[in-house]
Amino acid sequence: MKANVWYGRERLRVENVPDPKILNPRDAIVRITSTAICGSDLHIFDGYIPGMLPGDILGHEFMGEVVEVGPEVRNLKVGDRVVNPFPISCGACFFCQQSLYSLCENSNPNAWLAEKLWGHSPAGLFGYSHLLGGYAGGQAQYARIPFADVGPLKVPENLSDEQVLFLSDVFPTGYMAAEQCGIRQGDTVAVWGCGPVGLFAIKSARLLGAERVIAIDRFPARLRKASQWAEAETLNYAQVDVAEALEVMTGGRGPDACIDAVGMEGHAHGAFGGYDRLKQALMLESDRPPALRQALTTCRNGGTVSIPGVYGGFVDKIPFGAVVNKALTVRSGQTHVQRYLKPLLELIEKGSIDPSFVVTHRLRLEDAPRGYRMFRDKQDSCIKVVLKPWADVPTVEADEVTESGRILH
Amino acid sequence: MATNVTQQGLGRSPPRHSDFAGLEPGSAGGRHSPRRGLARLEGAESLERGLGWFSIGLGAAAVAAPRAVCWLSGLRSPSLMRLFGTREVAAGIGILMQRDRAPWLWSRVVGDTFDLAVLSVALARRGRRGRAAAALAAVAGVTALDVLAAVRLTGSRAGRTIPGVSGRADIYLERSIAVSKSPGECYRFWRSFENLPRFMQSLESVRQLDERRSRWVAKGPMAARLEWTSEITADRPGEELAWRTLDDSGAANAGSVKFEAAPAGRGTIVRVSLHYSPLGGTLGAGLVRLLGHDPQSRIREDLRRFKQVIETGEIATTRGQPTGRRSLFGRVTQQWGLTS
Numbered sequence: 001m002k003a004n005v006w007y008g009r010e011r012l013r014v015e016n017v018p019d020p021k022i023l024n025p026r027d028a029i030v031r032i033t034s035t036a037i038c039g040s041d042l043h044i045f046d047g048y049i050p051g052m053l054p055g056d057i058l059g060h061e062f063m064g065e066v067v068e069v070g071p072e073v074r075n076l077k078v079g080d081r082v083v084n085p086f087p088i089s090c091g092a093c094f095f096c097q098q099s100l101y102s103l104c105e106n107s108n109p110n111a112w113l114a115e116k117l118w119g120h121s122p123a124g125l126f127g128y129s130h131l132l133g134g135y136a137g138g139q140a141q142y143a144r145i146p147f148a149d150v151g152p153l154k155v156p157e158n159l160s161d162e163q164v165l166f167l168s169d170v171f172p173t174g175y176m177a178a179e180q181c182g183i184r185q186g187d188t189v190a191v192w193g194c195g196p197v198g199l200f201a202i203k204s205a206r207l208l209g210a211e212r213v214i215a216i217d218r219f220p221a222r223l224r225k226a227s228q229w230a231e232a233e234t235l236n237y238a239q240v241d242v243a244e245a246l247e248v249m250t251g252g253r254g255p256d257a258c259i260d261a262v263g264m265e266g267h268a269h270g271a272f273g274g275y276d277r278l279k280q281a282l283m284l285e286s287d288r289p290p291a292l293r294q295a296l297t298t299c300r301n302g303g304t305v306s307i308p309g310v311y312g313g314f315v316d317k318i319p320f321g322a323v324v325n326k327a328l329t330v331r332s333g334q335t336h337v338q339r340y341l342k343p344l345l346e347l348i349e350k351g352s353i354d355p356s357f358v359v360t361h362r363l364r365l366e367d368a369p370r371g372y373r374m375f376r377d378k379q380d381s382c383i384k385v386v387l388k389p390w391a392d393v394p395t396v397e398a399d400e401v402t403e404s405g406r407i408l409h
Numbered sequence: 410m411a412t413n414v415t416q417q418g419l420g421r422s423p424p425r426h427s428d429f430a431g432l433e434p435g436s437a438g439g440r441h442s443p444r445r446g447l448a449r450l451e452g453a454e455s456l457e458r459g460l461g462w463f464s465i466g467l468g469a470a471a472v473a474a475p476r477a478v479c480w481l482s483g484l485r486s487p488s489l490m491r492l493f494g495t496r497e498v499a500a501g502i503g504i505l506m507q508r509d510r511a512p513w514l515w516s517r518v519v520g521d522t523f524d525l526a527v528l529s530v531a532l533a534r535r536g537r538r539g540r541a542a543a544a545l546a547a548v549a550g551v552t553a554l555d556v557l558a559a560v561r562l563t564g565s566r567a568g569r570t571i572p573g574v575s576g577r578a579d580i581y582l583e584r585s586i587a588v589s590k591s592p593g594e595c596y597r598f599w600r601s602f603e604n605l606p607r608f609m610q611s612l613e614s615v616r617q618l619d620e621r622r623s624r625w626v627a628k629g630p631m632a633a634r635l636e637w638t639s640e641i642t643a644d645r646p647g648e649e650l651a652w653r654t655l656d657d658s659g660a661a662n663a664g665s666v667k668f669e670a671a672p673a674g675r676g677t678i679v680r681v682s683l684h685y686s687p688l689g690g691t692l693g694a695g696l697v698r699l700l701g702h703d704p705q706s707r708i709r710e711d712l713r714r715f716k717q718v719i720e721t722g723e724i725a726t727t728r729g730q731p732t733g734r735r736s737l738f739g740r741v742t743q744q745w746g747l748t749s
Contacts (some may be wrong), residue, residue, distance in 0.1 A: 005733030017731040023724040055733035090721040136730045
């Protein structure tokens, strides 16, 4: 089969690899019909995620058709159309039993490695380094899904791939970020980063009853999406002082909740921005956290800072005094996707949300390396790239392209 | 053998296996075992600490006043002296602060050798010979102390010889894991010995001989095959299993697994303690450690696999999945370190 393979920093190749096989009784194999590039894949592309080995297959947002099931998988059959959550979870351990699926104790074969870095190991993830299991990812034509009786969700035929694909990661991730804010009537929520996760967090905050949502980014196209799609107020941090603007907008109190949907490769202007870039380049700091710093300092007293953005290792100059003295609640975690699949599918079916709005580009799997570059550099106002693993020729019809969408060949 | 008895066993004295001929768990074990700690406080430890402080003192002087130290030792280069000083301070801090001091003491020995070489060169040159000779003598004396301390510490790390079991080190380990199954279920799974090779990686087979005795076959280090007969010494259903080996087969061990009910229905804490002699003595243990398969993490991994099998019915793996082209490094890493 064809797969998008990582060979090093900014070195991806789409090449032929062996097809996946059933390795355990609870495995299933899916033929992938749609797969996407996640913002967190860009951290791997840029070489900031430790524990990658040349030859690893990338991708953790995918869906497709079941083509083979192991003897212990009884809830799926060949031909089922499923969307697959990015964490691999056994469904039986202490954490899975509490619906904390991304903390599954039984799915990371390299748990000892993660323990060295973080003290304890979270769940294994698809295509996200050997620290998190070294599982082959889903930017490929087929994928093996372990614990297939727990993860994949059958999706109705009347919904298109792009309407349900993002249940695999970015929609639940944005939703969990908003849910963790404990939004109450009248709340103002500020969201740093208007990539797909940020946009879903903004929309989810609205669905969960936030009075105002303030979107922060520096790309006009992304801010436009936020305001058009979720009626967010917008701040362009390249043009305004965000801290000051938030003060003015909230009567000097600060937002009730802040969401950092940026993560480890944040950008900042001025001295701190240069400081982080230098330290990261010298490997004195693994992650650059300007958005997190600002979220902590601008959040109101007693407020909540929710962090869906990915951090991998160590960050510097975190104003922890603000956490203590302002009695902040900090919440984070890899998304417990399995927990959200059914309720969010219902929202899609009811028409409360149409996740396909984030898609800006549809490419063939062969074009994945180009897709990564475009997404990272925000070329052509890129927000979300969907890859089609079985499209040999440009397949996507012109009338399927959304307003801002485009096909590149 | 750096065992984490204190970390896992919460500072308790290891239990005695009185039926394990001639072995006293507390007297050998890792260097963090409580008794070893007490014994080491006298004598040996004060020498190490003294060397640590000496290292910092001399290093600080060399960094702060390199010219003066140069003059005293008959050397010429203050910048080289600063480097010496930095090295000394680092070694001193290592000796005083690190749990495992032996490598830091050995680093001093290496440094001493280097210093002796530099001083010998200085001595061979003309001028300032008197001071260089005095410095050489002083460094030689310190070197002797460093070697003494390092050898002593390394010797005690490797473990002592057990009377009657010549040339082998004695090790006590304890590890535990929380499992979401009842103590009864965990006990029954473990008591069916044919299940053990499913989660104990080095085990090939276990065959029940009679009520109490069983025959074990394992792959040792360097592909050696080991067989031994084991006897159950305690069997309390739902609570504990204990065993010891009957023949001296190079795998002499005694141990127990306890199944403790976790509070509020949170399943079971499975606690394994093992008291044994590593295959092939200290050399064997060193090799095993080199390969990243030291007994401590082996038990940890085996317990993790026990948990996976009993909770999920399978062991998580990626072995056999597709990948792109692996480099040699990638293949070796995957073979030895990653992915079960």
